[in-house]
Amino acid sequence: MSIDIDKLSESELHDLNHRIVERLRFMRETRAHVTMLQFRIGQRVWFPAQDGERVIGVVTRHNRKSVTVVSPDGVRWNVAPGLLQVEPEFVDARSAPANVVLLPKK
Secondary structure (H helix, E strand, O other): OOOOHHHOOHHHHHHHHHHHHHHHHHHHHHHHHHHHOOOOOOOEEEEEOOOOOEEEEEEEEEOOOOEEEEOOOOOEEEEOHHHOEEOOOOOOHHHOOOOOOOOOOO
16 A cells, blocks of 8 residues: 655644554554463563562563562562563462462362
8 A cells, every 4th residue: 555645735644643653552552462461460470670680570460551560579560561571480379479369269
C-alpha cells in the first residue's frame, strides 16, 4: 500500500500521524503482553538491578505494561516483562518463603 503524502492536507497529515502513533503503541503493548503471559502469578523470577545485582522475587500481578514482583524483603518492583527471567533454582512451591500461603487444590 502506498500513500502519497504530498497530496494530503495538514489536517489529514496530523490525523495520519495520530493513527500511526496509536498503531505503533498498540503493537508494542501487544508484544509486552505476550511476553508478560510467560510468567505466572506466584512464579519466582529474577531481574537485573541498576547496580548489576540480581533481584529475586515472586510475580504478584500483571499490570498493563509491567509485572509486579515482590522481593523477599517486601519491596515491590514494577518490571518490564522483557527484563524478567525465571528463577531456575525454585522448582517446588512447598519450599516457598514463609510469607507465601499455599492454597489447597480442588
